[in-house]
Amino acid sequence: MNFFETLFPVLETKFNVEKDASAHWDHSVIAKASVLRDLITFLKNDESSKMEMLLDIVGIDYLGFQDYESPRFAVEYVLKSISRPGNRVRVKVFVSEQDLEVPTISNLYPIANWQEREVYDQYGIIFTGHPDLRRILNHVEFEGHPLRKDYPAHRRQWLSTNDFLLPALEKRLESKGYKVVERSKEVLPNEDEYLTGSIQE
Amino acid sequence: MTPEAQEGNIFTSSLDFLVNWGRKNSLWPFPYGTACCAIEFMSTETARYDLSRIGSEYVRFTPRQSDVLLVAGTITYKQAPILKRIYEQMAEPRWVIAMGACACSGGFYDCYCTVPGIDHIIPVDVYIGGCPPRPESFFDAMFDLQKKVEDESYMKQRAERLKEQIEDIKRKSKECREDLVLRKNEACEMVSNTVRSKVNDVLDVFPFKKGR
Ligand code: SF4
Numbered sequence: 001m002n003f004f005e006t007l008f009p010v011l012e013t014k015f016n017v018e019k020d021a022s023a024h025w026d027h028s029v030i031a032k033a034s035v036l037r038d039l040i041t042f043l044k045n046d047e048s049s050k051m052e053m054l055l056d057i058v059g060i061d062y063l064g065f066q067d068y069e070s071p072r073f074a075v076e077y078v079l080k081s082i083s084r085p086g087n088r089v090r091v092k093v094f095v096s097e098q099d100l101e102v103p104t105i106s107n108l109y110p111i112a113n114w115q116e117r118e119v120y121d122q123y124g125i126i127f128t129g130h131p132d133l134r135r136i137l138n139h140v141e142f143e144g145h146p147l148r149k150d151y152p153a154h155r156r157q158w159l160s161t162n163d164f165l166l167p168a169l170e171k172r173l174e175s176k177g178y179k180v181v182e183r184s185k186e187v188l189p190n191e192d193e194y195l196t197g198s199i200q201e
Numbered sequence: 202m203t204p205e206a207q208e209g210n211i212f213t214s215s216l217d218f219l220v221n222w223g224r225k226n227s228l229w230p231f232p233y234g235t236a237c238c239a240i241e242f243m244s245t246e247t248a249r250y251d252l253s254r255i256g257s258e259y260v261r262f263t264p265r266q267s268d269v270l271l272v273a274g275t276i277t278y279k280q281a282p283i284l285k286r287i288y289e290q291m292a293e294p295r296w297v298i299a300m301g302a303c304a305c306s307g308g309f310y311d312c313y314c315t316v317p318g319i320d321h322i323i324p325v326d327v328y329i330g331g332c333p334p335r336p337e338s339f340f341d342a343m344f345d346l347q348k349k350v351e352d353e354s355y356m357k358q359r360a361e362r363l364k365e366q367i368e369d370i371k372r373k374s375k376e377c378r379e380d381l382v383l384r385k386n387e388a389c390e391m392v393s394n395t396v397r398s399k400v401n402d403v404l405d406v407f408p409f410k411k412g413r
Contacts, residue, residue: 138314139279146313153312162282 003087007048015039020092028076028090036093037103043079043089044108051079051089054105057115059123063149071096075125077105095125104130122147139163217354224268224294225350227256228343231267233287236274238301241333250336255343264290269346270323275303276316288323294358296350298342299325302332 004027011017015035020028031039043051055078062068073095081087093102104127106113116127117136124145127133135142139159144151170180232242245252252258261267264287276284288297299319302308305328307317319325326349327342334342 151313155313156317157278157313159278159282162279162286 003049003084004089007089010048011039011042014042017091020090023090026088026090028092030092030094033093033095033102036091037105037108039091040077040079040105040108043091049087049089050081050083051087052082053080054078054109054111054115055080055088057112057119059119059125059147061123061147061149073097073100073123073125075102075119100124100126101128102126103128106130121145124148220355221351221353225347227259228269228296228346228350229259229261229267230257230269230271230298231261231264231287231291232271232273233284234271234273235276235280236301236303238273238303238333241336242271242273242300242339245336245339250340252340252343255340255347257343264288265292267291268295270295270297271300272297272304272319273300275308275310276319276322277314278316279314281316281322284319285322294353296326296346297323298327298329298346300329300339300342301334302330305330308332 008017008019008027008029011029015031015038017029017031017035017039020030022028043049056076058076058078060074060076062072062074071094075093075095077091077093079089079091095102102125104112104116106116106127106129113131114136116130117132117134119125120127120130120133121135121137122145138146139157140163141159142157144155146153166183174180232239234240234242244250246258246260257269264270268291270288270291272284288295297319299305303310303315304319305325307315309332311317316322327345329338329342331338
């Protein structure tokens with residue numbers, strides 16, 4: 001028997017999820033943001049599902065979608081089981097434009113840290129409780145969220161200076177037990193130059 | 202410096218010939234490969250195509266030791282300041298080849314994140330079309346670049362550079378001289394002021410002289 005047919009009633013009673021009618025080729029459930037963390041924890045640890053792997057976190061912007069009203073955004077979590085090969089499930093959470101918040105799952109799956117940063121970068125969805133919610137693909141001077149449907153696809157934004165990554169690097173080294181004794185002058189940013197470098201529009 | 206250096210005489214033109222001959226037959230590329238075009242450059246390096254036939258097999262991964270900046274791949278806005286810095290770090294004389302549609306014009310990445318051609322950031326000498334270009338077209342570009350190098354006049358550039366330097370020196374020495382004059386006047390004034398006050402002090406001590 002299909003694993004989902006046994007799993008779904010459990011999820012329905014426990015977390016009040018619905019089946020996604022638009023999923024034709026795989027199994028997808030729609031959940032509320034408030035139960036998301038419990039739901040994912042259950043799917044990860046419970047014997048009946050054992051979804052040990054988070055394949056992807058996907059953002060969706062439904063603006064201008066045919067025959068569709070609100071809410072505008074959705075976040076989808078694609079989960080896969082390793083101990084039961086072939087078992088996959090998607091969890092979909094709708095996010096309205098007024099309240100862009102979704103709880104983070106980065107402490108359940110370490111990879112979710114970067115995937116949530118990507119969704120934040122491209123769609124502007126805020127993952128509450130995320131340890132380090134910064135842009136990951138676009139540069140620091142970028143304004144707006146480019147994969148939103150109302151972002152003009154050709155709006156180009158120049159970056160004046162490349163990112164200064166030393167503070168992040170040093171923090172990581174320090175967390176591994178190293179200590180910064182001395183910095184050479186060359187690696188320190190020049191206050192005048194920083195973010196106003198040689199590239200102009 | 203002198204008109205002699207600017208005119209083509211036997212000595213300077215043979216020197217030009219010699220320098221250009223040396224330069225054009227040993228163009229050391231700096232492969233700035235960011236995407237798939239760099240893979241095509243690798244195959245240009247292999248035995249089948251053999252870039253060492255024109256003396257360019259010596260790929261340098263430092264801008265300090267290379268002559269040709271070979272931009273092979275897509276350049277994003279996040280990458281642009283890095284490319285510009287690499288170009289600025291290269292020593293003169295330097296040339297740039299834009300390899301592939303992406304480096305030339307942004308290619309099919311007509312979007313928010315890709316620079317529409319590296320000539321928005323740095324000057325380009327030779328463009329190679331194609332996605333990716335074949336090794337043959339890369340060779341074609343190298344031959345074009347060699348022709349370009351051949352046409353350059355080392356002595357003329359040197360003369361221009363020297364002219365610039367001399368003008369710089371002249372300007373600076375003029376500034377220095379003006380500064381010196383200014384300071385000399387100031388110093389004179391200061392000295393005369395002190396002398397005057399000293400004299401007055403002396404006169405104060407010996408008031409008998411005042412009456413005369
Ligand atoms: S021009 Fe084509 S082959 Fe070259 S980097 Fe762009 S996409 Fe890749």
